[in-house]
Amino acid sequence: MNILIVNYHYPPTVGAHAYRWAQLAQLWAKQGHSVTVLTSVVKGASTRENRDGVNIIRIGNIARSAGQGAQGNTKAQGNLISLSKKFLISTMRTSYRFLYWPDGLWYWLPAALLGLYRLRRNKYDLVVSYSPTFTAHLATLIYRKLFPRQCANWVADYGDPFSVSDTMPPNNLKLYRKLNYAAERSVVTNADCSVFTTNQTLSAYKEKFGIFNAVVLPHLVDISTFYAGPPLLESSDTAGIISLVYVGGFHKGIREPGAMLSFFEQLVKCYPNCFALNIYGPSNGCDFSTCKPPIYYHGAVSRATAIELIKKADCLVNIDNSNCVMVPSKLVEYIATGRPIVNFNGDAGVIDIMAKYGKTDMVVEIGSVVSDDDIHRVASFILNKGAKIASWDEVSRVLIEHDISSVGESYIRLGS
Known part of the structure; x- marks a missing residue:
């Protein structure tokens, strides 16, 4: 089987979103499947490599760090210049969070679209897009509409909810709630199947979007x-x-x-x-x-x-x-x-x-x-x-x- 995974998160970056798909990709490669991962660029990592039998394509203009992003212990600077700089950064960050869509990784959408376009000549038996970030779903949705024959089965997989989440809002809900709903409805109705890790999440989606093809595939472990x-x-x-x-x-x-x-x-x-x-x-x-x-x-x-x-x-x-x-x-x-x-x-x-x-x-x-x-x-x-x-x-x-x-x-x- 020829498999394509579209996921912003993949090792050497750390976190559960990367680990799940690294384990699955490596398992499938060992079983003889052809597996390609389209993911984000990472500082110090090659843009193209084959690791553990998995073809990895890293794409984008903003390279993320492979580290876990732990907060360092920094000493507060009390001088006027430092305080002014902190205030300016805080104000810019607030404005940025007020405006971006669909989430904080919005900038990967053009790169993901470009990566999928470059792969348009390949026919995949299974294409899995993974959210977060929701941009992976959006890019695959567009790819599916442009090249339906190259994407036989599309699975929209959810590590975290998108439009149904008020506790962890992906963006400014006052500004984008209706857009979130419309975009996600398009994803779950156009995908061949949506996958969630818990019955509670699936129920929340069914309550919001009605009937669509979905299953629960739980958290995995070796x-x-x-x-x-x-x-x-x-x-x-x-x-x-x-x-x-x-x-x-x-x-x-x-x-x-x-x-x-x-x-x-x-x-x-x-x-x-x-x-x-x-x-x-x-x-x-x-x-x-x-x-x-x-x-x-x-x-x-x-x-x-x-x-x-x-x-x-x-x-x-x-x-x-x-x-x-x-x-x-x-x-x-x-x-x-x-x-x-x-x-x-x-x-x-x-x-x-x-x-x-x-x-x-x-x-x-x-x-x-x-x-x-x-x-x-x-x-x-x-x-x-x-x-x-x-x-x-x-x-x-x-x-x-x-x-x-x-x-x-x-x-x-x-x-x-």
Whole structure:
């Protein structure tokens, strides 16, 4: 099968949007499919290369950094020139965000169109466009209308919602809400199939757009990459102290650290010299200035480092999304380790995948209201489960629908 993936995000850039499609592209290439990825230019990366059997074409006039974009620790400058410069930049940024469409990566649309035009002589059995950025969908929509015979099956895949999202608006909704709706209606009605990672997201789209062809293909994971065996508490530099690890980004109004930090501050007061919480991931404006030992904020880390961190943790910590129909992809990676999980519920209550893993007795749930009994309940869970791990068979049963081979085959069937 000849497959084309149109996705602004692809390694060496980091993030879940890049990882999902790198894993699928490499899987399909190993299976003998011809896979081409049309993606954005990256500083230091070749504009054309074959990596792991995948043909990669990077195109665009604005090269992005391959780094994770962690916030640096900069000292404030108090002089008048510096303050004036900051004010000017802030004003320009506000004006820019007021006007751009469809999202902050709008400038990739001409490049994506040019890249697709250059590929017009190739006939693809399956074309997958991935949002964010929505410009990938727009470019593929135009390509499909201009060269319908070259695009036998078009799948519009959603990592994040577009017009149905008020919590994470992609642009100025006061200015563009109707345009967002019209553009997305055109995408979902012209694509052969739209793909979402959760039933909740699909339901939100069906409610807004009515009947169109769509399926749910969940977050994927290669269990063998994450499952690593029991934690080695006795070999820790802080012997006897259970290491809890949170890995992932934060987003204001959706996934904020406040409840987690408050809870662990109470926990370590009640149980001194028992626990340490290490937090990794971009803050995205969330405040970690109050963190003090044994609670540590380390900032963003690379993908490889993140995998090693969650594999070596004694216990993992998760914060569910609130005000958002999406589920973080890292949950299936957490579960794949077999580690116990301390889970802070969002406004949707216990989500399905966590409920399944909870049947192995490897999850403790924390609601929005916390009592002293909750502190002791969670402490007891961590102390009892900190050196334990779910079996390979238990993890495999929980993640059977998320296995990378199963998800990959489901996409291939969409192109058959």
